[in-house]
Amino acid sequence: MPSGEFCVVCGRTGAALVEGVCATCAADRTELVRVPEQVEVVLCPTCGARFARGRWSGAGRSGVLSSEDLVPFLVIHPEVGLRSVTWEERARSSSLREVDGTALVRFRGLERTVPVHLLARVVARTCTECGRRSGRYYTAIVQLRGEAAPRTRRPKELRDRLEAVWAALWAEARSDWRAAFGWREELPEGWDVYFTETLAARSLARLAKQRFGARIVESASLFGRKNGQDVYRVTFCLRFPAATLASAAPAPGGGAGAAVQRYP
Numbered sequence: 001m002p003s004g005e006f007c008v009v010c011g012r013t014g015a016a017l018v019e020g021v022c023a024t025c026a027a028d029r030t031e032l033v034r035v036p037e038q039v040e041v042v043l044c045p046t047c048g049a050r051f052a053r054g055r056w057s058g059a060g061r062s063g064v065l066s067s068e069d070l071v072p073f074l075v076i077h078p079e080v081g082l083r084s085v086t087w088e089e090r091a092r093s094s095s096l097r098e099v100d101g102t103a104l105v106r107f108r109g110l111e112r113t114v115p116v117h118l119l120a121r122v123v124a125r126t127c128t129e130c131g132r133r134s135g136r137y138y139t140a141i142v143q144l145r146g147e148a149a150p151r152t153r154r155p156k157e158l159r160d161r162l163e164a165v166w167a168a169l170w171a172e173a174r175s176d177w178r179a180a181f182g183w184r185e186e187l188p189e190g191w192d193v194y195f196t197e198t199l200a201a202r203s204l205a206r207l208a209k210q211r212f213g214a215r216i217v218e219s220a221s222l223f224g225r226k227n228g229q230d231v232y233r234v235t236f237c238l239r240f241p242a243a244t245l246a247s248a249a250p251a252p253g254g255g256a257g258a259a260v261q262r263y264p
């Protein structure tokens with residue numbers, strides 16, 4: 001940099017200049033992060049899922065607003081890199097939250113903290129899944145069973161072992177498959193697990209085949225019409241080999257079922 005060049009605002013020399021202004025002065029004169037006056041967060045009061053960008057996601061989250069909810073509303077200056085934002089709810093009612101945030105940003109090599117303040121209106125709306133669940137809506141059943149014959153185990157022991165295998169499967173399930181879980185029913189011969197998305201049930205059935213050698217028998221029954229199309233309910237009967245069940249130790253205290261018991 002030629003000597004004698006100085007920031008036209010603060011007069012300091014030796015700093016990199018853009019259009020005659022040093023980074024510090026430019027940062028002072030730029031709106032680094034802009035916040036809309038009021039934002040709206042749509043939240044399912046039953047499961048905590050949020051509705052954003054046309055879809056529901058994040059079932060199981062708490063009602064406290066976080067970066068996931070609020071950062072998408074921030075308008076970031078094109079030269080700014082957003083490092084992080086910490087939020088604190090200053091005042092809240094169930095429908096209106098006043099939130100203070102501190103954004104850590106980078107601008108032309110400088111790190112800055114920018115206070116952001118926003119008012120979030122929280123709109124309670126029952127999500128698709130909770131709505132379906134409350135109406136006992138389902139499109140698919142996954143049946144967990146032992147081998148057809150011979151029946152060597154007592155029903156309770158069989159169910160416990162099936163539950164342990166199920167918990168192992170569940171731990172590997174994608175979150176969108178889990179989101180389609182409806183409820184489950186205990187039967188003498190095993191478990192029936194109800195799903196609100198057939199694709200999720202089919203994916204879990206395939207995973208059971210791949211990982212545990214389960215045999216899949218698929219059947220479908222017509223249960224109605226929607227938008228001029230026949231709608232089928234599909235049942236995936238999974239028969240787990242005796243060897244798989246023998247090695248599936250039920251966790252003490254029914255812990256193996258914890259993964260599924262998180263749901264009502």
Ligand SMILES: [Zn+2]
Pocket residue numbers: 007008009010011012021022023024025026
């Ligand atoms: Zn300056």
Ligand SMILES: [Zn+2]
Pocket residue numbers: 044045046047048049059126127128129130131
């Ligand atoms: Zn919900």
